[in-house]
Amino acid sequence: MGSDSRRTFLGLCLGGLGAIAAAAVGWPLFRYLAPRSSKESAGKIVIPEKEIATGDAKFFEYAGSSAVLVRKKDGSLIALSAVCTHLGCIVQWQKDKQDFLCPCHAGHYSPDGAVTGGPPPKSLARIPFSVAGGTITIG
Amino acid sequence: MTLLKSIVDWVDVRIGVREVAEQELTGYLLPRNINSWYSLGSILLFAFALQVASGILLLIYYVPDADKAFKSVSYIMNEVPFGWLIRMCHAVGSNMMVLALLLHMLSVLFMGSYKRPRELNWVTGFILLSMVQGISLTGYLLPWSQLSFWATTVATNSANAIPVIGPYLVEFLRGGKLVGAPTLGRFFALHVALIPAGIAAMIGAHLFLLKRTGVSAPPFGQENTSNQWQGDRYHYEHHPGGIPFFPVFALEDLRSIAIYMACFLAVVFFDPYLFFPKDAFIPANPFVTPAHIKPEWYFLANYQTLKIFPNELIGLSLQGAGMTFLAMLPFIDRGPERHPLKRPLFMACSIGGLLLWIGLSVWGHLS
Numbered sequence: 001m002g003s004d005s006r007r008t009f010l011g012l013c014l015g016g017l018g019a020i021a022a023a024a025v026g027w028p029l030f031r032y033l034a035p036r037s038s039k040e041s042a043g044k045i046v047i048p049e050k051e052i053a054t055g056d057a058k059f060f061e062y063a064g065s066s067a068v069l070v071r072k073k074d075g076s077l078i079a080l081s082a083v084c085t086h087l088g089c090i091v092q093w094q095k096d097k098q099d100f101l102c103p104c105h106a107g108h109y110s111p112d113g114a115v116t117g118g119p120p121p122k123s124l125a126r127i128p129f130s131v132a133g134g135t136i137t138i139g
Numbered sequence: 140m141t142l143l144k145s146i147v148d149w150v151d152v153r154i155g156v157r158e159v160a161e162q163e164l165t166g167y168l169l170p171r172n173i174n175s176w177y178s179l180g181s182i183l184l185f186a187f188a189l190q191v192a193s194g195i196l197l198l199i200y201y202v203p204d205a206d207k208a209f210k211s212v213s214y215i216m217n218e219v220p221f222g223w224l225i226r227m228c229h230a231v232g233s234n235m236m237v238l239a240l241l242l243h244m245l246s247v248l249f250m251g252s253y254k255r256p257r258e259l260n261w262v263t264g265f266i267l268l269s270m271v272q273g274i275s276l277t278g279y280l281l282p283w284s285q286l287s288f289w290a291t292t293v294a295t296n297s298a299n300a301i302p303v304i305g306p307y308l309v310e311f312l313r314g315g316k317l318v319g320a321p322t323l324g325r326f327f328a329l330h331v332a333l334i335p336a337g338i339a340a341m342i343g344a345h346l347f348l349l350k351r352t353g354v355s356a357p358p359f360g361q362e363n364t365s366n367q368w369q370g371d372r373y374h375y376e377h378h379p380g381g382i383p384f385f386p387v388f389a390l391e392d393l394r395s396i397a398i399y400m401a402c403f404l405a406v407v408f409f410d411p412y413l414f415f416p417k418d419a420f421i422p423a424n425p426f427v428t429p430a431h432i433k434p435e436w437y438f439l440a441n442y443q444t445l446k447i448f449p450n451e452l453i454g455l456s457l458q459g460a461g462m463t464f465l466a467m468l469p470f471i472d473r474g475p476e477r478h479p480l481k482r483p484l485f486m487a488c489s490i491g492g493l494l495l496w497i498g499l500s501v502w503g504h505l506s
Contacts, residue, residue, distance in 0.1 A: 028220075031221050032219060033196075
């Protein structure tokens with residue numbers, strides 16, 4: 001084996017070892033810095049049913065984001081993401097008008113989360129929930 | 140390669156980067172009889188960089204609040220992916236760095252490298268040792284465990300022995316009568332900002348002095364081992380016909396760093412709790428003092444000295460005198476001879492001092 005090919009071979013070995021070392025450092029570092037996935041942090045949220053009156057909304061944190069529970073005028077419940085689908089601001093519940101307003105760019109949503117005005121491109125995402133024994137379990 | 144060469148050419152014609160490389164790397168000649176002990180400085184630089192990197196990563200999740208600190212450390216250890224690895228690297232790294240620092244100091248001592256004109260190199264090195272001890276002490280409190288809390292209580296309390304200002308000094312250090320939330324705040328600021336900045340500045344000064352005086356030749360394998368400098372004018376110690384720093388000694392440095400890393404990772408992976416007594420896993424409780432609370436291994440000799448002398452002031456003064464003697468060593472030991480075997484008095488004193496330190500540490504550990 002000539003000295004040039006030996007040099008290339010050793011260079012390749014060194015490069016390979018360097019790449020393995022970089023991966024051994026880089027992977028833990030990436031995992032350490034990566035945000036926790038919403039699945040990992042999505043515990044169930046329990047809210048007593050009496051805490052939310054007819055026509056009211058209750059905001060809470062769910063899966064690392066903001067969510068809202070609404071009891072509509074007809075008494076039915078709905079859980080929605082409170083993050084506006086336009087640019088990610090948090091919507092506000094307007095009890096008198098029974099709709100959601102996004103204060104950033106005046107997007108409007110119905111109590112069901114459907115867009116009724118302004119720039120939002122799509123409805124607010126729905127969140128599954130169940131009601132049993134006087135408590136509402138979200139997630 | 141052509142692209143790389145073009146980039147280097149582009150930079151070179153502007154700032155003469157090849158000239159700097161020639162001067163500082165390939166043309167920077169070291170004594171032919173240089174040995175592996177000279178790599179300890181590079182190991183320490185590497186260890187310090189590792190401490191800074193792991194410390195910055197820990198800051199992402201650590202909360203410097205007395206109510207949340209322990210929980211945040213538990214969270215790092217148990218919940219954050221690879222959080223245990225980052226924390227163990229930081230905790231084990233601090234101990235290994237002190238060990239490397241002590242070895243560096245011993246090699247300088249035995250090879251007589253502290254002698255003139257290198258008095259300032261020794262003094263800056265000594266200041267670095269003190270600052271590393273300071274950063275270790277302040278970092279010890281941050282996990283807010285029983286060990287942290289009570290070790291800091293004992294350590295800060297020793298300042299009480301200083302006449303007149305002692306009690307006020309203790310209160311000033313703690314930010315209150317007892318160790319508490321204000322202590323955590325000030326120790327945190329010292330640990331992550333003030334002392335690291337001081338260490339970085341002092342490393343800069345240490346390296347600057349090394350560059351100005353030149354590397355000392357080891358006193359081994361030479362006929363004349365006495366100090367040649369007359370002390371009348373500035374002299375840079377050249378090593379004509381020596382070995383180039385790059386690539387020869389840089390590879391030696393790399394090998395030494397690899398050996399250090401092997402030892403360091405062996406502790407991190409196979410005995411991560413080597414430096415953690417069980418009280419390190421219990422949250423701080425200001426109302427319950429655990430039995431046999433002890434400082435880190437490198438403070439055990441100081442701890443035992445304070446225990447031996449019933450009068451705290453005498454114990455503290457002796458330690459102060461010992462540290463002052465060590466700091467002033469180049470100004471006290473002014474003989475020109477550098478070979479350890481040609482300095483019997485020095486050898487007897489330093490080996491005696493070392494054995495005393497080890498003996499006190501073992502006694503402190505077992506008592």
